[in-house]
Amino acid sequence: xxETTVDKVLGHPRNAWYVAAWDHEVNxxxxxxxxxxxxxxxxxxxxxxxxxxxxxxxxxxAPLSMGKLEGRDGIRCPYHGILYNSAGxxxxxxxxxxxxxxxxxxxxPVVERHRYVWVWLGDAALAxxxxxxxxxxxxxxxxxxxxxxxxxxxxxxxxxxxxxDLTHEEFVHSSSIGQxxxxxxxxxxxxxxRTVTVERWMLGIDAPPxxxxxxxxxxxxxxxxxxxxxxxxxxxxxxxxxxxxxxRAGTGAPQGDRSQGVNGYVMNTISPVTDxxxxxxxxxxxxxxxxxxxxxxxxxxxVSGVFKEDEDMLVAQQAAIDANPDYEFYSLNIDAGGxxxxxxxxxxxxxxxxxxxxxxAG
Amino acid sequence: xATSHAVVWQRATVVDxxxxxxxxxxxxxAPDHPARADAGAHIDVRVPIGGVLDRRxxxxxxxxxxxxxxxxxxxxxxxxxxxxxAMHALRPGDTIEITQPIVDFxxxxxxxxxxxxxxxxxxxxVMGMASVLRSVGADYTLVYAGRSRPALAYxxxxxxxxxxxxxxxxxxxxxxxxxxxxVGGVEPGTELYLCGPIRLMDAVRRAWIERELPYPxxxxxxxxxxxxxxxxxxxxxIPRIGAEVTVRATETMLEALEAAEVDLMFDCRKGECxxxxxxxxxxxxxxxxxxxxxxxxxxxxRGKMCCCVSxxxxxxxxxxxxxxxxx
Numbered sequence: 001x002x003e004t005t006v007d008k009v010l011g012h013p014r015n016a017w018y019v020a021a022w023d024h025e026v027n028x029x030x031x032x033x034x035x036x037x038x039x040x041x042x043x044x045x046x047x048x049x050x051x052x053x054x055x056x057x058x059x060x061x062a063p064l065s066m067g068k069l070e071g072r073d074g075i076r077c078p079y080h081g082i083l084y085n086s087a088g089x090x091x092x093x094x095x096x097x098x099x100x101x102x103x104x105x106x107x108x109p110v111v112e113r114h115r116y117v118w119v120w121l122g123d124a125a126l127a128x129x130x131x132x133x134x135x136x137x138x139x140x141x142x143x144x145x146x147x148x149x150x151x152x153x154x155x156x157x158x159x160x161x162x163x164x165d166l167t168h169e170e171f172v173h174s175s176s177i178g179q180x181x182x183x184x185x186x187x188x189x190x191x192x193x194r195t196v197t198v199e200r201w202m203l204g205i206d207a208p209p210x211x212x213x214x215x216x217x218x219x220x221x222x223x224x225x226x227x228x229x230x231x232x233x234x235x236x237x238x239x240x241x242x243x244x245x246x247x248r249a250g251t252g253a254p255q256g257d258r259s260q261g262v263n264g265y266v267m268n269t270i271s272p273v274t275d276x277x278x279x280x281x282x283x284x285x286x287x288x289x290x291x292x293x294x295x296x297x298x299x300x301x302x303v304s305g306v307f308k309e310d311e312d313m314l315v316a317q318q319a320a321i322d323a324n325p326d327y328e329f330y331s332l333n334i335d336a337g338g339x340x341x342x343x344x345x346x347x348x349x350x351x352x353x354x355x356x357x358x359x360x361a362g
Numbered sequence: 363x364a365t366s367h368a369v370v371w372q373r374a375t376v377v378d379x380x381x382x383x384x385x386x387x388x389x390x391x392a393p394d395h396p397a398r399a400d401a402g403a404h405i406d407v408r409v410p411i412g413g414v415l416d417r418r419x420x421x422x423x424x425x426x427x428x429x430x431x432x433x434x435x436x437x438x439x440x441x442x443x444x445x446x447x448a449m450h451a452l453r454p455g456d457t458i459e460i461t462q463p464i465v466d467f468x469x470x471x472x473x474x475x476x477x478x479x480x481x482x483x484x485x486x487x488v489m490g491m492a493s494v495l496r497s498v499g500a501d502y503t504l505v506y507a508g509r510s511r512p513a514l515a516y517x518x519x520x521x522x523x524x525x526x527x528x529x530x531x532x533x534x535x536x537x538x539x540x541x542x543x544x545v546g547g548v549e550p551g552t553e554l555y556l557c558g559p560i561r562l563m564d565a566v567r568r569a570w571i572e573r574e575l576p577y578p579x580x581x582x583x584x585x586x587x588x589x590x591x592x593x594x595x596x597x598x599x600i601p602r603i604g605a606e607v608t609v610r611a612t613e614t615m616l617e618a619l620e621a622a623e624v625d626l627m628f629d630c631r632k633g634e635c636x637x638x639x640x641x642x643x644x645x646x647x648x649x650x651x652x653x654x655x656x657x658x659x660x661x662x663x664r665g666k667m668c669c670c671v672s673x674x675x676x677x678x679x680x681x682x683x684x685x686x687x688x689x
Contacts, residue, residue, distance in 0.1 A: 091578050097660060100635060100655070101466075106468070
């Protein structure tokens, strides 16, 4: 088994939960979404259960997502009227008296959790809801916040790389959260079979504009130095929750007392769309001033602006990768977190018999 | 269910051939281009019959990791049209053309209860499903019906694997399957997966509909190879093109017409799609409808037949003749 390749277009594990949509996006009207190269028709039954069917009618592969919902849990193909139930079984073939026994479309396991609709495209017998990544801050009453979706024209692994090494903030996000201390401070990396953690503390520094504003939301008129932290939690194959915050310098945050600071969680989960595009679902959750919709909106819009800077960089990076097929990646010490992520994903791909990853230019 | 309908032909090497019963052999194949075989998968094979390659479908009984080996089991009965005999003649080292696994009979994980019902060699289509249901802890019953204990392939293995969840019905031991009782006893929310002779399938379908159970929850697979009557020779007349063709007991009506260069449309060749439909103008004898395309009403009207699988049987003391028109 080859390990820790620097394949520039990394394959994605099949036996995993991926977010297909926010819960509020799946309704009594079909939604077309491609996840991990599989076009899906998403909808909700009258009982409220989310459904993910292959978005191609058994007959001539017309997209079911263009059809209409019918009855308690049915969807009718818009072309010749073949009706399916939520299990993907044909219920009616209008032009004949019987139903062809092989008439089914794939119905994929679905779980709704943490405000998202998760779908499992691999072996259904392995689709254990306990494997949904922990994103509990999304719907825990101790946290408030909101997020958005970004469609990025790049391989999903480039987003993981971006989130596992935040030294890029100094250069990509210089007006909001970037500062020199990011590159200058030490970081530690830990991993186990499913997770990778990168932890970085910056002590006694000036708060960058984004964090100064947050401190003043909680502590009006705040001035002075802060201790800043970034604790990046990766959970295989593509969820990264980042524990971020600042506290008044020297008040014990590194030792566990964060009462003199503000704490947020940047929740990120990335679903491959094709080998060169992905859907990046994110939210910024906070555990202070929970009542303030103003702060929720300001944080969502502020982070959205920051992530637009990432998106521009990622799209340009993918274009440069494709324009330079004969050049390889080299790694730096700061890539330790991202390289552990690669290795965990590659082990999962190998276990699925799916190495090497696709590398053809597309 | 990751359903694959793609037909990808490749070469496979026979790695084992073992007799399971007097007339069933287990054949293990190593394909050149392995692909995963999900529960309910089958492969099509090209078998030489009288010097011509013909196509047969066999369920995948079990598979090695990522489909690197595929086991099928083949019944050679007196009614076999020659494909089974050719398959039984295969020995380790021989090669044969097969498709990658095709899933037209997918198992859905997540139903409240399951009944897997196999008549005889039909066990090959549901064994993989039983393994999956056991591994995910589903509530399932495997019902296995046959003539006699020695005729039941994989019996010991199934008893070991499924214990109390296996229900045997053996005609020769005075415990034949009572379809009305079986279907009458299924709990709401049950999915029934069925593979067996057409008499069994028709009986289960009738009982299922009578009990007004949801029709999509009755799942079955047929390769169109069994009928209500033993196959016999019959004559097909097509007056419009001046053709008269004798269909031998060992060939299908479609094969005989193709050999006579009658230009016919068809697709599935297993009695499901209805494309090979011919119109019956006159009939001496009766039609042995072996398809699942027509409703009972349509079958009873004797006005059309699926020539890929259905046959004609002679009237008492007479000769079987069907006069048809074609598209």
